Amino acid sequence: MADTTKQFDPRPWYLLSPALFAITLMIVVPMCFILIYSFYENIDLAVDRVAFQFGNWQELFTDNYYHYAIWKTLYMAVIVTVIAAVLGYIPAYYIVHTKFKHKWLLLLLLIMPFWVSFIIRTLSWIHIMGNQGAINGVLIWLGIIDQPLSMMFNEFAVIVGFIHVFLPFMILNVYVSLDGVDRNLEPAARTLGCTPWQAFREVTLPLSLPGLGAGCLLVFVLTAGSYVTPLILGGPGDFLFGNLIYDAVITELNWPMGATLSFALLVILGVVVVLYSRLMGLNQLYKAFE
Amino acid sequence: MSVWHLIKGYTIAVYFFMFAPVAVVLLLAFNSSQFGGFPIEGFSLHWFYALAENEAIVRAFKTSLALGFCTALLATSLGILASLALVRYPFRGKEFITTLLISPVLVPETVLAVGLLIFLRWLSIPRSFLLLLLGHTMIALPFVVLVVQARLVGIRKEYEEAARSLGANPVQTFFQITLPLVMPAAFAGALFAFTISFDNITATIFWRPSGTETVPTQIFGMLRNSVSPEINALGFVMIVITVGVPVLFGSLARFYFRRRRA
Numbered sequence: 334m335a336d337t338t339k340q341f342d343p344r345p346w347y348l349l350s351p352a353l354f355a356i357t358l359m360i361v362v363p364m365c366f367i368l369i370y371s372f373y374e375n376i377d378l379a380v381d382r383v384a385f386q387f388g389n390w391q392e393l394f395t396d397n398y399y400h401y402a403i404w405k406t407l408y409m410a411v412i413v414t415v416i417a418a419v420l421g422y423i424p425a426y427y428i429v430h431t432k433f434k435h436k437w438l439l440l441l442l443l444i445m446p447f448w449v450s451f452i453i454r455t456l457s458w459i460h461i462m463g464n465q466g467a468i469n470g471v472l473i474w475l476g477i478i479d480q481p482l483s484m485m486f487n488e489f490a491v492i493v494g495f496i497h498v499f500l501p502f503m504i505l506n507v508y509v510s511l512d513g514v515d516r517n518l519e520p521a522a523r524t525l526g527c528t529p530w531q532a533f534r535e536v537t538l539p540l541s542l543p544g545l546g547a548g549c550l551l552v553f554v555l556t557a558g559s560y561v562t563p564l565i566l567g568g569p570g571d572f573l574f575g576n577l578i579y580d581a582v583i584t585e586l587n588w589p590m591g592a593t594l595s596f597a598l599l600v601i602l603g604v605v606v607v608l609y610s611r612l613m614g615l616n617q618l619y620k621a622f623e
Numbered sequence: 624m625s626v627w628h629l630i631k632g633y634t635i636a637v638y639f640f641m642f643a644p645v646a647v648v649l650l651l652a653f654n655s656s657q658f659g660g661f662p663i664e665g666f667s668l669h670w671f672y673a674l675a676e677n678e679a680i681v682r683a684f685k686t687s688l689a690l691g692f693c694t695a696l697l698a699t700s701l702g703i704l705a706s707l708a709l710v711r712y713p714f715r716g717k718e719f720i721t722t723l724l725i726s727p728v729l730v731p732e733t734v735l736a737v738g739l740l741i742f743l744r745w746l747s748i749p750r751s752f753l754l755l756l757l758g759h760t761m762i763a764l765p766f767v768v769l770v771v772q773a774r775l776v777g778i779r780k781e782y783e784e785a786a787r788s789l790g791a792n793p794v795q796t797f798f799q800i801t802l803p804l805v806m807p808a809a810f811a812g813a814l815f816a817f818t819i820s821f822d823n824i825t826a827t828i829f830w831r832p833s834g835t836e837t838v839p840t841q842i843f844g845m846l847r848n849s850v851s852p853e854i855n856a857l858g859f860v861m862i863v864i865t866v867g868v869p870v871l872f873g874s875l876a877r878f879y880f881r882r883r884r885a
Contacts, residue, residue: 352704410740424638445866500640558731592741595734605698
């Protein structure tokens with residue numbers, strides 16, 4: 334008994350206290366608070382009343398508009414995640430196995446997009462796919478079309494924008510995982526009679542799944558929580574759940590509904606994260622930074 | 624062998640996909656045309672001058688820079704202390720504490736923003752620069768912790784123990800031994816925090832006081848289905864800052880530490 338008290342060392346807690354205090358006050362408490370606030374009643378623009386009523390939640394559960402938004406958000410997040418996985422896996426594999434002398438350059442370029450402004454990267458697609466964009470310019474110049482094709486401000490443009498911004502997360506995570514796989518395993522499988530494809534499918538792919546999983550989780554959660562990309566690249570019908578929150582808080586000034594929607598999004602994505610961590614553990618998520 | 628070439632071609636295509644749009648913005652910043660898009664009519668620095676004369680943009684720029692520096696300072700201070708605890712000391716519940724420190728990454732930024740906004744409003748604290756600063760610090764903190772922690776693992780504990788056994792007190796040890804050793808990690812963390820703050824738009828839209836704009840929210844406000852040439856020029860400047868500042872600081876730091884070692 335005396336021994337355990339002797340072993341207690343308060344020093345790490347001194348060091349941790351500022352960060353833990355800040356996180357508790359600014360993340361944990363507000364997250365609990367929006368649950369309480371979701372029972373408040375909205376009276377008028379930016380005016381609400383302390384109450385305990387389920388009106389906001391009832392609206393969320395009964396109004397088809399919200400159901401559609403949830404469905405659309407999950408659907409977009411799945412599409413973006415799957416495409417990012419397919420696009421990202423092969424370059425990660427290439428970077429790991431290339432004998433190219435300046436491999437560091439490929440890796441640096443991979444981290445570079447994190448430094449380039451998100452909004453600039455997003456709006457750059459207007460230059461590529463817009464009516465005065467590069468694709469239309471080239472097609473008109475070649476004489477293939479004479480009216481610009483309308484490619485912007487629709488679901489496709491939003492998906493492209495998301496993938497462009499989140500792809501580096503995917504490649505980096507897969508890279509970290511693939512880099513840790515023993516290089517001798519694939520040749521060993523080959524000598525035991527595997528075709529190259531079999532060796533990849535049976536040995537390398539399963540070993541890289543933690544990284545692929547971590548990349549998928551990140552891309553899924555980031556996509557499902559966004560609202561800016563649809564505002565810039567989407568049309569009026571392209572909204573995600575985050576856009577409803579934006580509308581409720583910024584446009585309608587209906588704070589209790591904003592709190593309700595935020596908490597709902599937190600729960601939906603929380604379920605995804607918990608399911609994932611049961612399956613894979615969260616450790617892999619940190620590895621990409623090392 | 625041809626499969627390998629396919630993989631290589633695919634990789635080049637993906638890199639092209641990632642960088643071509645950014646390159647187009649950099650290119651169009653020098654277009655003399657009245658419109659932000661193609662075709663390119665001629666080379667001109669006109670839009671950079673227009674940028675410097677646009678008071679709203681200059682103001683947004685100053686706000687963003689100040690915010691970025693303060694966020695970097697605050698997030699790095701908190702992050703270093705927390706990382707030291709995580710790397711240097713064994714204690715109960717470490718896994719839980721780590722998850723808690725990383726948790727802001729796992730909460731969607733939109734939710735984070737609304738939560739903090741509504742909570743502070745309930746406390747009757749109006750939106751202010753301080754809210755932006757504290758909020759950005761929270762968003763940057765997990766990344767600082769991850770980056771700093773990864774570097775700290777590589778620094779041996781024995782130096783600190785030697786200093787202590789030679790009679791230095793804990794505060795002396797921290798400032799004379801630990802801090803200089805941690806400096807490169809701190810630089811990396813601070814740069815990360817600066818970039819995250821400078822780039823943030825999702826949460827900033829919720830937190831900014833009315834009338835205050837950061838560069839991203841200013842650009843967002845200027846977008847009206849088309850991109851004005853001024854935005855291209857602004858994009859150019861932003862990219863130079865967010866790519867140039869880390870490269871500059873990185874080489875400065877390397878120079879500084881090489882001289883110290885010599």
